[in-house]
Amino acid sequence: MQDGQLSPFAGWGLAGLPVVGTFLQAAFALAGVEARTLPVVGGVVDAFISLQVFREAAIQFKAxxxxxxxxxxxxxxxxxGQGVAMGLLRNRDVTFACAGLVSVLFLVLFFGVYSSLFGSGIGVVQLGLFFAVPFVASAGALGGAWLRDWEVDLESAAAEDLSEASDLVARKRETFDAEYRRQVGEDTLDAVAELAPNAVAEARDAAEREREGYxxxxxKIGNVRSSVADASDGRRRAAELLESAKRRDPDAAVDRIQSDLADGVRTAVERGDVDLTVRSRYGRTYEVVNLQSTFREVRLPPSNEPTHVAExxxxxxxxxxxxxxxxxxxxDALGEIRVHQERIERHVSDTEESFHASHEAAETDVERTRDELERLQGAVRDRVEEKLVDGHDPGVDSVHSVEEQLREAREALHDCRFDEAERLVGEARDTxxxxxxxxxxxxxxxGALDHGQDRVSLPQAVDPELARDLAPAFESEYGVDYHVEDGHISVDTRGEPVSAAPTADRDRSVGRSTATSSSSSSSRDEYVNPEEYVDEVLLLFDELAAVAEAGSDTVHLETGDLPEYAVQSEALAAIERFCNRQNDLVESFDLPAGAPPGIVDVRFTDRNDAPAxxxxxxxxxxxxYV
Structure with missing residues (x-):
């Protein structure tokens, strides 16, 4: 041991002489032993009490x-304790605490016990020497503590604490990550995220907060290692960090996360969020319990027993x-439910897709039917609206009845009565x-009446009885006599005879009746939505206009010379369907069977030339459509 390290213990040893002496006196007094009778000790005692001051002090001490x-x-x-703290424990705080206790208590008790010696007639020199003892003891105890080089010990202790804290943090973080993966894990979180998104988000946040704590x-351990200059402060902070590391409980943290997540899932289940709901594009859910047994039951872990979808x-x-x-x-069970739900969705999607095509076509025709009313006026419009839109006559199909059919079709669809739904929506589309x-x-x-035309053919889709029912409205609105016979409507000005047969000048629609009838029938064999072939139809109109001659009421178009995509059968069916509905402009639209190839013949009414x-x-x- 070097000299610098011996001096603190020399001071401590000096303080120990009177402390040990008084200790022995106290011990012998408490034990009732006469110290002078003991070997060696008795000789030392006799030497001290030969002085008057020590003899009187011994008397006072025994009292x-x-x-x-x-x-x-x-x-x-x-x-x-001071000696142990200085030499073995190397603990600065304990050393100074013990030294302070020795100094203060020894001074107080020494003067308290021996204060009566001042009036006992003992010489001043002896009294001075005697009462210097507690001061020497205090100086030795405090001086030894003060002279001890604590820097090396504090730095060493701090380094040990920091190393232990760092190892503890690493082990506990590893434990947390392992337990988190085992009890929770990303797969589990992903599986319940849709059911309990808030609980999953909180679980992930809690795990992140735990990792951020480590x-x-x-x-902080790194900062103390690199930046703390004061050894005492470093020792204190190292001890605090070690204590913080010891307080962290990774197992309890994972248990809390798992418990909170389970509570969130349980809340969602109690709220009714776990079901096999399959929703259609119409905003309603399918009654999946009406599907066949392979869809009504699902096997859920851990038992893998069949479970009814309602359970x-x-x-x-x-x-x-x-x-x-x-x-x-x-x-895992929630994952199986999700997979089963996807199976049901795939099962119903094909039916819903074809259903929607017919449903959308019917809705589009209903909307356009309402728009077409704008072309009618006065009494004619009111009567057509009553009959064909509002459905005042239960025996006549109307927009109202179509909407009711569509509603029933949707009910059947969502009840999983798919055949009935297809039948109902098909009927609604045709109607x-x-x-x-x-x-x-x-x-x-x-429009034809406005232009003076007096005879038109009835399309097959128009009921002659309906046409007759509209006679009073047309007669009152246009001031004509109106008759329906032999698939035609004939009109004449009041007072003129009604034409009973077509003539070349007055009725150029005789041939159109057959063409319209056949084309209407064929076009309804398979519904073609013109919106899907807008570009092709517009191109066909351009091609027809290119070969149309001013002053002519007919146009002929060779389809074999046109681009293949423009003359596909669907595009030709779409333009035929559209033109046959424009009775004020088109007298006939003839499309040969099997076209293309073939020649399209269009005949316009006698008041319209082809280009116009x-x-x-x-x-x-x-x-x-655009």
Whole structure:
């Protein structure tokens, strides 16, 4: 041991001489032993009491109470503790605490016990030497503590604490990550995220906060290692960090996260969020319990027993309440429910797609039927609206009846009565198509009357009885006599005879009746939505206009010379369907069977030449479909 390290212990040893002496006196007094009778000790005692001051002091000491004697024993224990703290523990705080206790208590008790010596007639020199003893003891104890080089010890202790804290942080973080993956894990979180998104988000946040806590501790450990200059402060902060590391409990943290997540899932289940709901594009859910058995039941872990689709929520609730089932198993069950739901969605999607095509076509025709009313006026419009839109006559198909059919079709669809749904929506589509044809026809008839035309053919889609029922409205609105016979409507000015047979000058629509009938029939064999072939139809109009001659009421177009995409059968069917509804402009539209190839023949009414009629058709088509 170097000299610099011996001097603190020399001071401590110096303080120990009077402390040990008083301790022995107190111990002998408490034990009732006469010190002078003991070997060696007796000789030392005799030497001291040869001086008057020590002899009188011994008398005073024996007269002290037992409490005072015990306190002298405690002072000796504190002195020993100081030595242990300085030499073995190398603990600065304990050393100074013990030294302070020795100094203060020894001074107080020494003067308290021996103060009566000042009036005992003892010489001043002896008294001075005697009462210097507690000051020497105090100086030795405090000086030894002060002279001790604590820097090396504090730095070493701080380094040990920091190393232990760092190792502890690393181990506990590893434990947390392992337990988190085992009890929670990203797969489980992903599986329950849709059911309990808030609980999953909180679980991820809690895990991140726990990891950030370990990161923060590690960062603080690094800061103390690199930036603290004062050894005492470094020792204190190192001890605090070690204590913080010891307080962290990774297992408890994972348990809290898992418990909170399970509570969130349980809340969602109790709220009724676990079901096998499949929703259609119409905003309603399918009654999946009406599907065949392969879709009505799903096998859920851990038992893999068949579970009815109406019982999945209660099954998940029971799993959450079982102690032998962990959250990962519940997540697996939720995953199976999701997979089964996707199977049901795929099963119904094809039916819904074809259903929607017909449903949309019917709705489109209904909307256009309402729009076509704008071409009618006065009494004619009111009567057509009553009959074909509002449905005042239960025996006549109307927009109202179509909408009711569509509602029933949607009910059947969502009840999973798919065959019935297809039948109902198909009937609604055909009815809506016929209504649109009828309203367009009467609009064309009104236009024909405005241009002086007196005879038109009835399309097959228009019921002759309906046409007769509209006679009073046309007669009052246009001041004509109106008759329906032999598939034609004939009109004449009041007072003129009604034409009973077609003539070349007055009726150029005789041939159109057959063409319209056949084309209407063929076009309804398979519904073609003109919106899907807008570009092709517009191109066909352009091609027709290119070969049309001014002053001519007919146009002929060789389809074999046109681009293949423009003359596909669907595009030709779409333009044929549209033109046959424009009775005020088109007298006939002939499309040979099997075209293309073939020649399209279009005949316009006698008051329209081909270029003007084609321009009007082009504009109308764009207004309706573009």
């Amino acid at each position: 002290s109470t037992a409490v005072v004697l015990v306190l002298f024993v405690l002072i000796a224990a504190a002195w020993v 990161d923060e501790l590690e960062s 999945v929520d209660r099954t998940i609730g029971r799993l959450l309440g079982r102690d032998d089932v962990d959250l990962a198993t519940v997540a 809506a198509d016929g209504l649109l044809t009828a309203v367009q026809f009467f609009g064309s008839l009104a 009629a084609l321009d009007a058709l082009y504009d109308r088509f764009k207004e309706q």
